[in-house]
Amino acid sequence: xxxxxxxxxxxxxxxxxxxxxxxxxxxxxxxxxxxxxxxxxxxxxxxxxxxxxxxxxxxxxxxxxxxxxxxxxxxxxxxxxxxxxxxxxxxxxxxxxxxxxxx
Amino acid sequence: xxxxxxxxxxxxxxxxxxxxxxxxxxxxxxxxxxxxxxxxxxxxxxxxxxxxxxxxxxxxxxxxxxxxxxxxxxxxxxxxxxxxxxxxxxxxxxxxxxxxxxxxxxxxxxxxxxxxxxxxxxxxxxxxxxxxxxxxxxxxxxxxxxxxxxxxx
Numbered sequence: 118x119x120x121x122x123x124x125x126x127x128x129x130x131x132x133x134x135x136x137x138x139x140x141x142x143x144x145x146x147x148x149x150x151x152x153x154x155x156x157x158x159x160x161x162x163x164x165x166x167x168x169x170x171x172x173x174x175x176x177x178x179x180x181x182x183x184x185x186x187x188x189x190x191x192x193x194x195x196x197x198x199x200x201x202x203x204x205x206x207x208x209x210x211x212x213x214x215x216x217x218x219x220x
Numbered sequence: 221x222x223x224x225x226x227x228x229x230x231x232x233x234x235x236x237x238x239x240x241x242x243x244x245x246x247x248x249x250x251x252x253x254x255x256x257x258x259x260x261x262x263x264x265x266x267x268x269x270x271x272x273x274x275x276x277x278x279x280x281x282x283x284x285x286x287x288x289x290x291x292x293x294x295x296x297x298x299x300x301x302x303x304x305x306x307x308x309x310x311x312x313x314x315x316x317x318x319x320x321x322x323x324x325x326x327x328x329x330x331x332x333x334x335x336x337x338x339x340x341x342x343x344x345x346x347x348x349x350x351x352x353x354x355x356x357x358x359x360x361x362x363x364x365x366x367x368x369x370x371x372x373x
Contacts, residue, residue, distance in 0.1 A: 118270065118271045118287075119270055119271075120270060120287055120316075121291055121292045122291055122292075122316035123292040125314060125315065126313055129353035130336050130340065131223075131340050131343050131350040132344075132349070
């Protein structure tokens with residue numbers, strides 16, 4: 118007997134899984150780019166394992182709302198300088214980004 | 221009903237020794253999984269699917285549920301699939317056509333994970349929501365086994 122396959126939705130064992138084809142979900146991307154705002158973002162606690170992942174304590178209740186981003190050019194320049202000093206951006210990228218500050 | 225998994229297994233030429241069904245019987249009796257249905261299909265070189273008869277000795281209705289679930293009724297050939305509207309619907313949807321290559325045969329099993337029903341309910345009662353589920357790759361499984369062995373040693 119001929120069978121014409123129909124489209125079904127993917128799901129996980131525990132329910133619908135936000136499947137993004139291996140990409141970050143928007144929530145995951147935001148959390149990755151704002152590590153300081155993660156729930157329970159206190160200092161990492163040694164978990165007693167030799168693995169590369171440190172354990173953080175579970176948050177108690179709802180985390181506080183993140184502070185709004187600074188609009189002060191001086192703060193932005195300081196952040197850029199920190200990125201340059203940390204090797205996150207190159208001097209060329211630093212100059213290019215610095216030229217945009219305050220526009 | 222517990223969560224139901226679809227497992228599609230390709231075969232060059234299936235041989236039915238009864239070993240797989242015997243294992244499913246053991247797992248069902250242990251309350252672990254239940255084989256809800258098993259469908260055999262072949263796919264021609266032009267991409268057309270055809271259901272195959274149940275193996276000799278098996279229930280003649282074997283595969284009927286899976287065929288009704290995974291295929292469109294004949295009178296709905298031109299009906300668009302009922303897929304919820306979503307930005308990433310293309311990666312959230314699947315069909316047998318994605319899984320079975322042309323010119324091959326496959327067994328499609330619907331497996332109810334009876335053990336998972338209470339766990340799923342407990343997770344929901346705890347307020348948990350699914351973020352990701354996957355299986356470890358063989359390489360990562362080796363790593364995990366070494367880590368367990370180191371911990372024991």
